[in-house]
Amino acid sequence: MDQCCYMKDFGPCYIILLLCVDDMLVADFNMDEINILKAYLSEEFEMKDLGVANQILAMNINRNKSDGSLILSQYKYIGKVLEKFNMHYTKIVSTTLGVQFNLTKE
DSSP states (O other): OOOOEEEEEETTEEEEEEEETTEEEEEOSOHHHHHHHHHHHHHHSOOOOOOSOSEETTEEEEEETTTTEEEEEOHHHHHHHHHHTTOTTSOOOOOOOOTTOOOOOO
16 A cells, blocks of 8 residues: 655644645645645646635535635535445435544644
8 A cells, every 4th residue: 555645843833735546635734845845846847726625535525614624525425426326315324533632632
């Protein structure tokens, strides 16, 4: 299996690069670091900057900056799969993350 998550430590924070075939996502608190990385990579590879990510690998990304929430959803993809197998009539139920997962900003 190929590694697809790369991280570089910058002391109190770090930059994360997620790469899968021709899809790439870069995350950092510092936009300047992101721009430096994108400029460096564009010198080596043919790239197209699509701006703020709304989707990657069939996952929709929804951010709410006012409350700091981040929601990942595969709603559209799941709908396509259900339709393909003629199961689109099934009842939709939300599933929350298990209580044993303690996610923090750190």
